[in-house]
Amino acid sequence: WxxxxxxxxxxxxxxxxxxxxxxxxxxQDTTTQLPSTKFNIHVxxxxxxxxxxxxxxxxxxxxxxxxxxxxxQHSYLLHTLCTDSYLDVKKTACxxxxxxxxxxLLLPQSHHCQLTVLPSSHSCVFQLTSAxxxxxxxxxxxxVQKGNPGAYLN
Numbered sequence: 001w002x003x004x005x006x007x008x009x010x011x012x013x014x015x016x017x018x019x020x021x022x023x024x025x026x027x028q029d030t031t032t033q034l035p036s037t038k039f040n041i042h043v044x045x046x047x048x049x050x051x052x053x054x055x056x057x058x059x060x061x062x063x064x065x066x067x068x069x070x071x072x073q074h075s076y077l078l079h080t081l082c083t084d085s086y087l088d089v090k091k092t093a094c095x096x097x098x099x100x101x102x103x104x105l106l107l108p109q110s111h112h113c114q115l116t117v118l119p120s121s122h123s124c125v126f127q128l129t130s131a132x133x134x135x136x137x138x139x140x141x142x143x144v145q146k147g148n149p150g151a152y153l154n
Contacts, residue, residue: 059080
């Protein structure tokens with residue numbers, strides 16, 4: 001966090017976890033000629049058939065027809081957040097900004113502070129302005145776990 005004049009700024013790291021029946025794997029970006037430190041996040045399906053029998057009623061994404069999965073919330077979320085089979089940071093930021101806007105209207109504080117979602121294509125940045133014009137800015141950056149616990153890639 002930092003303070004500048006009448007604005008307090010917070011930087012938060014939001015760790016993304018794959019939904020049930022999916023996993024994330026990191027693939028080095030090969031679209032540039034130089035050795036890249038940029039990674040793409042590939043979303044892979046995992047078989048959950050044995051878990052399905054235990055939990056009764058869940059659908060395995062690998063072994064059930066797509067028409068049944070279309071109704072599943074996790075499938076919808078992946079369709080919303082992915083391009084092809086890769087997590088799309090811009091789509092994720094846009095979805096999260098919409099989520100924050102919608103949730104804000106349900107909070108009692110929304111009557112006393114103004115929420116402004118600031119433009120950003122790779123994170124969610126929003127600013128709260130109080131009646132006394134004090135501003136609190138929050139930037140939420142997205143990351144996934146890379147290898148060892150405690151190592152994250154954003």
